[in-house]
Amino acid sequence: MKKKEWYILKIINGEEKYIINKIKEKLLKYIKYIFIPTKKYIRVKNGKKKIYKEKIIPGYMFIKIYLNKYILLILKKIKGILGFLNERNNKLPLKINKNELKNIIKNKYNNSYKIGDNVIINSGIFNNIKGKIEKIKKNNIILSIKLLGRNTKIELNINNINKY
Template sequence: MATRKKKKVSAKDILKTEEINKEKTEQKIKSDSTQPVTTSRNLSTNHKWYVLNIQSGYESSVAKAIKQRVEASKLEKKIKDILLPTQKKIVVKEGKQDIKEEKIFPGYILINMKLSPTTWELITNIDGVKGFVRTDKYPRPLPQSEVDAIMKFMEVEQPAYQASFSIGEAVKITEGAFADFIGSVQEINAEKGKVKVLVSFLGREAPVEVEFSQVAKL
């Protein structure tokens, strides 16, 4: 009876096989992670707030695109609201005050919707949307208490100040009794819009408190 010779397997062949298996596994993991989650376990029968991860700088345009897609698809009953959390800030630059809206969570927007295969596909196929914020594989609803807190924070009537300088930075006082004095920023009070500047006066250093609008960067 003839004996069948076994094919000799080299270390090179083993390594090649392992690389192929590794590549197949990585492709499967990547494929699984990008698949829409449409199982009955996570589909929502009620409207809930979800967080979308958006390409930074495109939050406003993405929010607008979602609204347009929702209206065009007549899905207003399933996707009720889109929230881009912002807060008014008083920015002082070169002695001038300007009020602007600043994003509270750059790169994210909130959406109130019923999660379904249809709404999932509509949202995730919009340019600039990176995906839902998830717990494991499933989108994580945001507790209503957290949404209420964000909305309350947005409704604060008195705008907060935003300093355009930092501690230790050299500045020049432009108004008041110490106009034209040069010093360094010692303390910043963003709530009151005031800054303490350490200046040299009568041979010693003294802190002077002035408004944001009364100092300028060198």
């Protein structure tokens, strides 16, 4: 068997578990990895912390697989799979290398928030307070919030905010 390569599948958002199960059921010996990039965040409600996952790139799934025309046909027949990124007529889709994969995920994760975005704090003493992003650091964000009638800047971890 040839080397397994990375590809990006276009899928129907919300069908991820079904698609992963079907791929594993039909093609287990041909795949090495399947994943959907997500980030975790914590939300506090009524004093209880709950961890949520959010898809970084909704509608796409990353798969490391040995791919030929036969396997391509099997994948395309699975309900919820729309096709491949870099798909070409009557040919195998273009593979992506590991560095491209890392860059796609890194750039999408880092660009999920931008300066000026309105967000809501989801934990801690400022829970449910709305603010505006002033500055973005590696894993932290500086927000401007209204506190006692004044604009106040606070620094929070990126996991402690959500867009609204």
